[in-house]
Each structure stands twice: as C-alpha cells, then as structure tokens.
Amino acid sequence: MTSPDTQVELARCSFCTKPETEVDKLVAGAGVYICDECVALASSIIESSSAGPAMPRVPMWSSLTDAEMLSHIPRVAAHIDQAEADLRSWVQELRRRGVTWAKIGESLGITRQSAWERFSGEE
Ligand SMILES: [Zn+2]
Numbered sequence: 001m002t003s004p005d006t007q008v009e010l011a012r013c014s015f016c017t018k019p020e021t022e023v024d025k026l027v028a029g030a031g032v033y034i035c036d037e038c039v040a041l042a043s044s045i046i047e048s049s050s051a052g053p054a055m056p057r058v059p060m061w062s063s064l065t066d067a068e069m070l071s072h073i074p075r076v077a078a079h080i081d082q083a084e085a086d087l088r089s090w091v092q093e094l095r096r097r098g099v100t101w102a103k104i105g106e107s108l109g110i111t112r113q114s115a116w117e118r119f120s121g122e123e
Pocket of ligand 1: 013014015016017018034035036037038039
C-alpha cells in the first residue's frame with residue numbers, strides 16, 4: 001500500500017498504531033494516518049456520545065491496562081519519526097513545485113538556511 005509520494009517505509013495508523021499491512025485501508029492526513037477500523041470506531045463514538053468527553057481518545061485510556069499502555073508508548077514515540085517523514089514529503093512536493101527554501105522556511109517560522117539544512121538532505 002505504499003505510494004510513490006511518501007517516504008514512510010511502513011506507515012502506521014496514528015490511532016491504533018497498526019501497520020498498514022494489518023489494516024484494509026490507511027488514509028494519510030497531515031503527518032498522521034488513520035485506518036478503516038479507527039474511522040469506524042471514531043464514527044460510532046461521534047454518533048453515540050453527545051454526552052461523552054469533549055475530545056474522546058482512541059483507544060480510550062480507561063480501556064487499557066498499564067502493560068497495554070507500556071507496550072503502546074514506543075509506537076506513540078514512533079509517530080514522531082512518521083510525522084517527520086511526512087513533513088519531509090510535504091517539503092519535497094513543495095520543492096518539486098518550485099517553491100523556494102525561503103518560502104518554506106517562512107511558513108515554518110525558520111530561516112531559509114534552517115529549512116535547507118533540515119530538509120535538503122545536503123550537507
Ligand atoms: Zn487504526
């Protein structure tokens with residue numbers, strides 16, 4: 001399910017952390033991914049919980065044991081790398097479109113030089 005416009009080797013659902021190989025469909029957002037199962041779960045939460053928390057969490061912490069949460073946190077940490085890789089692909093697309101390092105840096109609140117150093121892959 002990899003596409004040519006992403007550098008992520010094995011994308012994972014940002015909600016359940018399942019890899020793309022264990023779900024039917026994985027949809028990419030801005031630095032995040034969601035699988036078909038989590039879309040269905042989130043949809044059912046939205047439909048059924050007008051009195052629930054303002055921002056329900058998937059998976060709900062109350063449904064997880066300490067051991068399950070401990071096994072989950074390395075995958076949560078892996079999302080940092082996944083989001084960074086996705087950010088790189090957004091920048092690569094902007095560069096492919098001819099957008100300057102100055103404009104990319106300005107958008108990110110960093111200098112042109114910092115943008116180039118962070119994303120160009122050149123030294
Ligand atoms: Zn999921």
